[in-house]
């Protein structure tokens with residue numbers, strides 16, 4: 080969860096530039112030996128003893144263009160360009176699932192191509208919005224609602240039609256009629272008919288299937304170069320294909336394929352009716368068709384989701400956890416649901432009199448423990464000897480984080496290490512040399528994915544830095560909302576790339592600047608400084624120091640403090656209007672209607688901006704646009720849909736989720 084927007088993700092890598100970069104940067108050769116002096120923190124003699132001959136490393140942008148333009152943040156234009164390069168000339172059968180061409184049935188002219196307004200089938204955000212996929216109570220059920228226009232051009236009242244079940248192992252979706260649904264990157268298609276197009280349901284990102292150590296006997300993940308069909312002469316189903324806009328990876332299953340039962344996944348609840356939590360059983364609040372201050376015409380709010388007849392009615396006896404005191408859960412005004420419901424998270428609850436409920440899941444690299452009663456998870460890095468960020472580690476990191484994101488019981492995560500004296504040694508250097516171009520692509524994509532997921536997480540993130548944390552390790556800490564470090568002066572932290580003869584990528588730098596300010600970042604980066612804990616605290620690189628034995632308790636206390644803020648624990652709500660390209664707050668607890676949304680400077684009145692920007696961007700269909708801030712306003716550099724679409728999209732999102 081961020082209080083400021085991520086550094087502007089302006090990278091649009093090109094192969095040519097990366098080739099140039101490759102020549103210019105890399106580990107230095109030990110004088111006279113011809114061998115690479117590597118790793119750089121080793122003595123030269125030790126390197127020479129090993130006789131390591133390491134080819135030049137690739138810069139982070141030396142990757143397939145499919146891989147680096149962020150699905151959520153990458154410039155749309157870049158996506159188009161990549162798509163042209165990658166997909167043009169491919170037979171339609173081989174077009175990527177994320178290709179806009181897939182928005183129309185095979186064999187049909189492109190009249191229904193996503194994004195064309197007024198043709199019956201439109202991309203979300205265009206006039207006459209066709210359909211929305213709305214999240215259900217959990218990650219496993221999503222109602223598909225067809226919305227469209229009747230022959231007279233009137234909007235058709237949304238009506239649930241289909242239940243779909245994501246099948247992450249297969250990277251596809253099944254509906255309740257036994258048919259496969261395929262992803263088109265911006266929505267879902269069923270039999271070639273665009274039925275999706277609403278906010279991307281979160282499980283769509285699940286296909287980052289675990290590799291090592293996660294019981295990974297399943298199919299190899301659609302990951303990296305493997306996913307780039309263009310490189311294999313096949314269809315590109317890349318999760319991160321720029322045309323996928325945050326979710327590709329939905330492999331297109333053959334139409335008419337039998338629907339296998341959804342596989343059970345460790346740590347993930349099986350599909351099926353979920354007994355709703357008692358707070359959600361509260362009767363739907365009375366709603367008005369529009370926000371009280373909305374200047375726009377009324378919009379029919381979707382009906383409250385019916386409670387399944389299979390689920391017993393909520394007990395009339397008091398909730399065992401007790402009702403949240405009124406001051407903790409201010410009732411939202413009519414027409415607006417709390418974000419806790421919009422985002423599918425459990426609302427904040429008072430301390431439980433019952434014993435703490437804990438759950439844990441683990442893989443080879445990371446142990447995750449979730450204290451359900453507190454809503455806080457701890458991710459412990461356990462990849463000895465130094466918790467280096469290998470591809471496997473990064474993959475497991477993303478999977479673990481995503482599991483927590485999808486877990487309604489989890490609202491905050493503490494990152495720490497189970498390896499004594501080391502938080503993380505940074506990127507695994509063995510991943511950055513002597514490997515294939517495809518491997519570099521996959522590796523750097525994973526690095527970026529890790530950063531993006533952590534930075535844009537809607538959970539509170541606290542780094543409990545209990546050891547040294549150079550370079551990529553420092554990046555992880557910087558990417559969290561708050562950093563607490565063990566006050567041991569032997570532990571150091573910083574972006575030391577310059578000392579290795581390499582340059583920190585600009586998004587490392589930007590994240591650093593966000594935390595310590597320009598001048599400190601500048602000198603620290605130039606010198607490649609590793610700051611001992613007390614110095615790190617002095618320059619603001621970490622927020623506080625505590626004795627190591629108190630680190631865990633302090634992190635927990637900080638987390639509670641953050642979760643108690645309005646808007647941090649899922650009790651706030653937000654509805655935003657878009658007028659003339661500006662996003663304007665319609666209202667919120669303690670937020671004056673009409674005030675602007677501040678994304679860069681910490682939010683307005685406790686408004687949880689990470690959620691807001693995500694919600695707004697998802698609802699506006701501009702997840703892929705660059706997000707800019709100016710003073711106390713925020714907006715998208717890319718196209719914004721007309722204002723009258725923004726509010727209904729938000730309202731229907733809040734109402735249907």
Ligand SMILES: CC/C=C\CCC/C=C/C(=O)SCCNC(=O)CCNC(=O)[C@H](O)C(C)(C)COP(=O)(O)OP(=O)(O)OC[C@H]1O[C@@H](n2cnc3c(N)ncnc32)[C@H](O)[C@@H]1OP(=O)(O)O
Pocket residue numbers: 104105118120136137138139464465467468501503504505506507508509511547549550551552575576579581582583584
């Ligand atoms: C071209 C790229 C362009 C831009 C990229 C820029 C972005 C780069 C980001 C990075 O993160 S680069 C990595 C930077 N990391 C470091 O500089 C850390 C270097 N390591 C250390 O300082 C120390 O190892 C330590 C983490 C402080 C731990 O010290 P300790 O004395 O406890 O252990 P030791 O040094 O003996 O190491 C044990 C073992 O671990 C291997 N090791 C250490 N760091 C890494 C690493 N980052 N990747 C892979 N392996 C690492 C080390 O070689 C030892 O292995 P061995 O036992 O087989 O010898």
